[in-house]
Every structure is written in structure tokens, then in C-alpha cells.
Amino acid sequence: MVKIWSDAQIKTLRAQLLDWYDRMGRALPWRVRPEDRAKGQMPDPYAVWLSEIMLQQTTVPHAAPYWEKFLREFPKVTDLAQADREQVMVMWAGLGYYARARNLYKCGQVIADDYGGVFPQSEAELLRLPGIGPYTAAAIAGICFDEPTVVVDGNVERVISRMACVDVPLPKGKKEIKAVAAQIADPKRSGDYSQALMDLGATVCTPRSPKCHICVWADFCTAHKRGEEERYPKKLKKKPLPKRCGVVFVLRGAGHVLLRQRPDEGLLGGMVDFPGTEWTNSPPDSMLNYAPHSADWARAPQQVVHVFTHFELTLDIYTADVGDLDVLKMAASKADDLFIEAEAKLKTLALPSVMQKVWRSVLG
Ligand code: SF4
The missing domain is CATH 3.90.79.10 (Nucleoside Triphosphate Pyrophosphohydrolase)
Incomplete structure (x- = not known):
């Protein structure tokens, strides 16, 4: 893929985003703030994994009480693995997409039985676990172990597709969006960078009326320069649901x-x-x-x-x-x-x- 920004511009983009995140990043219960991370504190992969599975198709305010309840009941992955599956399903009720709960339980058992209760650290190894797809593997490896992964969720898709005016509509456009995201991803503070980009999408580069006037990336954003922010990400027209x-x-x-x-x-x-x-x-x-x-x-x-x-x-x-x-x-x-x-x-x-x-x- 053609390089969109020069090395110097990429350096600036990373620095601007991380500086914004250090000041403005969301405080989420499963997150370790950058100042604590800088002191060596790293997030618990079990807590991050739970949050990432729950947040698929679910908003933060809806998922957060479930996350707290799960961690209270099962403080460690081995506690989850030893629980009755029925109890896990009951605790999940209301979060929807119940295959996630079944896989969560299965995955907990694999980690307890095959990995001695310790999460594998690499994206490749995490991908082998039940219910962990490319996004979740990249997120856990990046956020918890600072592996230089490229994490692309819906928020990141929106920011990147606007930054580069990616015209290929979703879902086909995912590949191009990931390739653009990979060009700017910071390999040094990988975990903070991924969370920063997700936060920018969640709080500034919102689906409707993005707050470009306070966006740290506004000077580099193609859609903003063209005044076409809300045209991106392009999506294939959805057929009405049967x-x-x-x-x-x-x-x-x-x-x-x-x-x-x-x-x-x-x-x-x-x-x-x-x-x-x-x-x-x-x-x-x-x-x-x-x-x-x-x-x-x-x-x-x-x-x-x-x-x-x-x-x-x-x-x-x-x-x-x-x-x-x-x-x-x-x-x-x-x-x-x-x-x-x-x-x-x-x-x-x-x-x-x-x-x-x-x-x-x-x-x-
Ligand atoms: S300038 Fe506007 S459209 Fe571009 S990334 Fe920032 S908030 Fe999104």
C-alpha cells in the first residue's frame, strides 16, 4: 500500500495522539492509566479479556456492571474455569450474543488446564483460544503485553477511514483500513496507542457530528479537509432484516x-x-x-x-x-x-x- 504520511508526519501523529491520551483518555475500570503504566503497572489480561469479550456488540455503560459482577464472583480465570457453566450463563443473561458466554467459559477452561491459568502473551498464541478472534487477540497482546499489534474496532475504523478517506465500503474496506492503521501504529507504546485511538473514536471522532475542532489529528485528516467527515466510513447498504x-x-x-x-x-x-x-x-x-x-x-x-x-x-x-x-x-x-x-x-x-x-x- 502507498504510504499516506511521511515518517516525520507519522512521528507527529503518534506523539499528538499519545499526548492527548495521557491527558484525556477515558478512565475505564479494566484499564491501567498511562501514568501507572509508565511506572511498570500492567493490566490484568484476564480482566482485559473479559472486558473485550463483553464489549463486542455492547456499550461500555451496559457492559461495565457485568464486568464488575464477573470479577467479583470469579476474581481469577481459574475461578471462572471451576464454576458451573450454568452459573456463567445466568450471569451473562441480558448481555446477548450468548455464544460469547459459552466460548468465554470454554476459553477459561483451556487457559486453566493447558496454560496453568496464565494467559498466553502473543497475538498468535491468543488466536488459538476459543472465542478469541483477530481483534481480541490483537487487543490483549497490545494492551497487556505491549506487543506491537494493530487493533481495529468500530471506533478505529471510523477514525482511520476518515483520516485517509478510505472509499472501499465496509466490510470489504476493513483490510485497507487495517493497512492504513498499521502505517501509523506506535510500536513503542503499543497498548496505550491502541487505547488512545479507540478513545479518539469513542469520544471525539463520533459517528455523528465529530468534534473536529478539538481533534488532535485534524491537521492530517483528509475527510476533515474536504468537509466530508460523515461520509466515512463508507458502508454497503444494509438489506432490511428478514x-x-x-x-x-x-x-x-x-x-x-x-x-x-x-x-x-x-x-x-x-x-x-x-x-x-x-x-x-x-x-x-x-x-x-x-x-x-x-x-x-x-x-x-x-x-x-x-x-x-x-x-x-x-x-x-x-x-x-x-x-x-x-x-x-x-x-x-x-x-x-x-x-x-x-x-x-x-x-x-x-x-x-x-x-x-x-x-x-x-x-x-
Ligand atoms: S478531524 Fe474530525 S473526522 Fe478527522 S479524525 Fe478528527 S474528529 Fe475524526
């Missing part, structure tokens, strides 16, 4: 409710839901054929709509109250994946967000 629909059956009795354990594989794998139909493009013709037990089912007036990454789901809810625990037990005995639980304990189960919505809708 729609799917389904039915859930909420069978209650004597303060208990019938639930289903989802299989490990597939969407919401390992989580708990209410029994129901498959989620398909068109509604099943005779919904009550799918009811887990015969009862006086009533259709709830409200549907629940939930947006997943690849489709939008609309659920019809049918409810019935059989008033008797034995009837619920009989219903649960019909399939291995069915079980009953006290309604008061629903909070302690790994109920995904869509099913939490269903339950809130049932309670009115």
Missing part, C-alpha cells in the same frame, strides 16, 4: 412456570426459554398443536418483537394457568428438555433478553 415469527407458551401453576433448556448449539444455545414453536418465515397454521400441554390457552393481546443480528422476530404469546403444580410436573415430564421453576426464581436463570421481554409482557 422477519421471522413464532409462538411461545407460558404455562403457569401454583407460582411455578414451565420452561425449556435450549440445546448447546445454535441461537441462544445453553439458555433457558419458554416452550414454543420454531421461528420461521410464516406462522405455523395451527399453533395450539405445538402447545406443551393441553390447557385453556389464551392469546396475549401484545406480541413481543426482538431484533437479532440477522433477523427480526415477532412472538405470539399464549398463556394458561393450570393452578396446580402436579399438572405442571406432568407437562414437564413429556420431554427431557422441559422443567419447572418457581416464578420467583426466574431471575436466577439464564433467560435471554427476548424471553425476559416475554415474561415482562405476561406479567403486564
Whole structure:
């Protein structure tokens, strides 16, 4: 790739960004501030790994309480590895993208069993672990061990694509953006530099109305010079999400409710839901054929709509109250994946967000 900036300009870009970060970088609970880093304090790779996995597709304010809860419950990766997977899934409930939780648990076990509880330090070695992709491997190796990696998340994509006016739309443009980012990345303070660039994207080079007037890179930014900041990053037009629909059956009795354990594989794998139909493009013709037990089912007036990454789901809810625990037990005995639980304990189960919505809708 053609060099965009001269060596002298790159030196200035690095110095400007790091100087800004030293003064203005965000104080995040999993982060070691540059002044402490300069004194030799390095971040705990376990804490950084947890934060990076949680922050995929999730905002900092939403992820932070989960991160704190996980570290309180499992202070070390070996504590996580020894926990029940069910407990991990329950603690993850509400964060979404549940494959992350399953991989988190698996990865914790590999680190505990195969690496003696010590995180590998190189990007290449980290990439071999379950659930750790190129971004996370580069982030952990850079932030925790100062390996000169190139970390490109959504914030960095935005800054770099604007700096260099990368015209190839995302996701194809990722390769070019990474190549441009690699040209400026600071090999000496790799961890601080990566975090600085992410912070610049998160707080200054924001998706709408970027604050170019306070941006330390404004003099070098091509999109800013052209007044075209918001044209970048270019993205392929998203197709509208396909729609799917389904039915859930909420069978209650004597303060208990019938639930289903989802299989490990597939969407919401390992989580708990209410029994129901498959989620398909068109509604099943005779919904009550799918009811887990015969009862006086009533259709709830409200549907629940939930947006997943690849489709939008609309659920019809049918409810019935059989008033008797034995009837619920009989219903649960019909399939291995069915079980009953006290309604008061629903909070302690790994109920995904869509099913939490269903339950809130049932309670009115
Ligand atoms: S000058 Fe504006 S568009 Fe360019 S990097 Fe800075 S904030 Fe982003």
C-alpha cells in the first residue's frame, strides 16, 4: 500500500495522539492509566479479556456492571474455569450474543488446564483460544503485553477511514483500513496507542457530528479537509432484516412456570426459554398443536418483537394457568428438555433478553 504520511508526519501523529491520551483518555475500570503504566503497572489480561469479550456488540455503560459482577464472583480465570457453566450463563443473561458466554467459559477452561491459568502473551498464541478472534487477540497482546499489534474496532475504523478517506465500503474496506492503521501504529507504546485511538473514536471522532475542532489529528485528516467527515466510513447498504415469527407458551401453576433448556448449539444455545414453536418465515397454521400441554390457552393481546443480528422476530404469546403444580410436573415430564421453576426464581436463570421481554409482557 502507498504510504499516506511521511515518517516525520507519522512521528507527529503518534506523539499528538499519545499526548492527548495521557491527558484525556477515558478512565475505564479494566484499564491501567498511562501514568501507572509508565511506572511498570500492567493490566490484568484476564480482566482485559473479559472486558473485550463483553464489549463486542455492547456499550461500555451496559457492559461495565457485568464486568464488575464477573470479577467479583470469579476474581481469577481459574475461578471462572471451576464454576458451573450454568452459573456463567445466568450471569451473562441480558448481555446477548450468548455464544460469547459459552466460548468465554470454554476459553477459561483451556487457559486453566493447558496454560496453568496464565494467559498466553502473543497475538498468535491468543488466536488459538476459543472465542478469541483477530481483534481480541490483537487487543490483549497490545494492551497487556505491549506487543506491537494493530487493533481495529468500530471506533478505529471510523477514525482511520476518515483520516485517509478510505472509499472501499465496509466490510470489504476493513483490510485497507487495517493497512492504513498499521502505517501509523506506535510500536513503542503499543497498548496505550491502541487505547488512545479507540478513545479518539469513542469520544471525539463520533459517528455523528465529530468534534473536529478539538481533534488532535485534524491537521492530517483528509475527510476533515474536504468537509466530508460523515461520509466515512463508507458502508454497503444494509438489506432490511428478514422477519421471522413464532409462538411461545407460558404455562403457569401454583407460582411455578414451565420452561425449556435450549440445546448447546445454535441461537441462544445453553439458555433457558419458554416452550414454543420454531421461528420461521410464516406462522405455523395451527399453533395450539405445538402447545406443551393441553390447557385453556389464551392469546396475549401484545406480541413481543426482538431484533437479532440477522433477523427480526415477532412472538405470539399464549398463556394458561393450570393452578396446580402436579399438572405442571406432568407437562414437564413429556420431554427431557422441559422443567419447572418457581416464578420467583426466574431471575436466577439464564433467560435471554427476548424471553425476559416475554415474561415482562405476561406479567403486564
Ligand atoms: S478531524 Fe474530525 S473526522 Fe478527522 S479524525 Fe478528527 S474528529 Fe475524526
